[in-house]
Amino acid sequence: MLWLIRLGAYMLSGAVIWSFLHDGTGPVAYFPGGxxxxxxxxxxxxxxxxxxxxxxxxxxxxxxxxxxxxxxxxxxxxxxxxxxxxxxxxx
Known part of the structure; x- marks a missing residue:
């Protein structure tokens, strides 16, 4: 169970870093609906x-x-x- 929490934390931090490095157009821009x-x-x-x-x-x-x-x-x-x-x- 702990590995699942860690995986979620790593994915969330990666998404936040992605958002900062790509001028605020994070992973949300690639999902349908925007x-x-x-x-x-x-x-x-x-x-x-x-x-x-x-x-x-x-x-x-x-x-x-x-x-x-x-x-x-x-x-x-x-x-x-x-x-x-x-x-x-x-x-």
């Missing part, structure tokens, strides 16, 4: 991370918020992930 993961402060409660993630994935924002709360209850991982997502996602 959707972009951005903050949605108009529909958000705190910073708009969950609303932006819900808009990007098509899931209901309530379920995403519930997932963040459950992640916060597990050793505070959700707080760190929320702040990291806020820092990485553009407006």
């Amino acid at each position: 959707r972009h993961l951005v903050l949605d402060p108009d529909n958000g409660m705190v910073f708009g991370v969950c609303a932006g993630l819900g808009k990007y994935t098509g899931f209901d924002t309530t379920f995403i918020r519930l997932g963040w709360v459950l992640a916060c209850l597990y050793r505070g991982v959700g707080v760190a992930l929320y702040l990291l997502a806020f820092l990485l996602m553009p407006l």
Whole structure:
């Protein structure tokens, strides 16, 4: 199970580095639809991370918020992930 988490972290960091090195046209530009993961402060409660993630994935924002709360209850991982997502996602 730990190798799966590491693999996801390596893939995420590779995508972020790719985005910075190629003038912001990261791997998202190569996927169909051209959707972009951005903050949605108009529909958000705190910073708009969950609303932006819900808009990007098509899931209901309530379920995403519930997932963040459950992640916060597990050793505070959700707080760190929320702040990291806020820092990485553009407006």
